[in-house]
Amino acid sequence: MKYKIIGMSVTALVLVMVLCISFIMPEDNGKRYHQHIEAEEKAACSHTDGKFCTHLPIIKIDTNGKTIPGEPILDASSGRTLQYTMSETGEETILSKLSVIDNVGENNHIEDAPSVSSDIRIRIRGNSSRHFEKKGYIIKMITSGGLNNPQSLIGMDAHHEWALHGPYLDKTLIRNYICYNLAGDIMGYAPNVRFCELILNGEYRGLYLLTETITAGKMGARLELSVNKKDNSFSGYLLRLDRGSNTELKNINNFTSYTYKTDSKVNIVYPGNANLTPFIASEICEDFSDFEKALYSYDYDSEDFGYENYIDVNSFIDYFLINEFASNYDAGSKSTYMYKGIDGKFHMCVWDFNNAFDNYQENETSYRVFYLQDGLWYDMLFKDEEFVEKVISRYYELEKQYLNEEYMNSYIDSVIEYLGPAIDRNFEKWGHTFLPEWDDRLYDYQRNIHSYDEAVSQLKDYIKNRCEWMNENIDSLRQYSAESKVKNYNY
Secondary structure, three states: OHHHHHHHHHHHHHHHHHHHHHOOOOOOOOOOOOOOHOOOOOOOOOOOOOOOOOOEEEEEEEOOOOOOOOOOEEEOOOOEEEEEEEOOOOOOEEEEEEEEEEEOOOOEEOOOOOOOOEEEEEEEEHHHHOOOOOOOOEEEEEOOOOOEHHHHOOOOOOOOOOEEEEOOOOOOOOHHHHHHHHHHHOOOOOOEEEEEEEEEEEEEEEEEEEEEEEEOOOOOOOOOOOOEEOOOOEEOOOEEOOOOOOOHEEOOOOHHOOOOOOEEEEEEEEEEOOOOHHHHHHHHHHHHHHHHHHHHOOOOOOOOOHHOOOOOOOHHHHHHHHHHHHOOOOOOOOOEEEEEOOOEEEEEEOOOOOOOOOOOOOOOOOOOOOOOOOOHHHHHOOHHHHHHHHHHHHHHHHHHHOHHHHHHHHHHHHHHHHHHHHHHHHHHHHHHOOHHHHHHOOOHHHHHHHHHHHHHHHHHHHHHHHHHHHHHHHHHHHHHHOHHHHHHHOO
């Protein structure tokens, strides 16, 4: 009997340990690929023949002389964006050709045979970034017959939809790369990314970041979600909190929307237009509102009816810490993605670190502030003492390995070393953006960036200060769950 009791005790202890480990360890969707570390080494380019040469993959896009639609059309008096340009035929995209040159064991040249070729539909992407000289693009790969044509690009899983991010205001060129990879090491899913150089209609356009869009994919690529239009069934869905969609069916009148808890709008990203029916849209709206109602109810933290029945708590914690570390204040209001996985729980997904670490904001983004705890959903989560304690514990865990000055500086230096001459080529094209007459608009004047080295120093200095401040103040998050603040919510 004694041994039976001991055995049962050991089993219980093991189960407790497994549960503890499952919390402190990030979800594992496979080893994160860091291009600057794992890409094969190539000899330095020889320019004796005068040909364009790079160790990075080359993406070539040929529009056959057509202008890519999506440029903002502004109101002359107010400067507000009225609408975006369309193609000559009134479409949001144009038909173009895409080629990827990514040689094995050799450098890449414009004249080399492509490893991937495809027809594409392309448009300019972004919100504020559409106003930049250096554009970003959304690309959808199609067959000659117009059907989706999933392809593996630069070693990433096959898909038909991709984003080409052109770092512009980010003079370091690397904020999105380092933050997506940081999230990919910590969270269950974060978009994969690869550096490349873009040739558009024969013209060099600079250093770009090819990025997975957040959407469903097959064979384990991206998010494992599915929809069957025929029987109006779906397995999970993807939502975005931002400005809303131009397709009215995709905008949902969820609980926090019709109770005016946010000015931002939630819209359905997946299922997309082709598979979204009014019935499915209604079901998604009702399902998501059930979660929000539970979260914003008096028994929000109860075992039977509380938020933990609806969300992957670790996902919300990691999303909070990554975005707080980067001072990415748009998170939780703009460019915010959440998906309901096949596990039946809501997960957060990172996106858009253009403004991270006080990047080129008219007014300074202070490193002495927490930003997300008062935002949508988090304003209730932080009323729960247990959630707050998990956030603090998780921070100390991540700080040892990732969220510290030494790790970040080493990572930044190694990325810059990998990019090498591609940085110089980019600023041969876009170097005028360092000139005082171009960017002399930040408050105050000393915050304007006038060289690449200065941009890197600004990034590192901010990270240093942010690390020190978060180490000193992370425990102060307990104030948001203090009884004096949340007693009205206790059941």
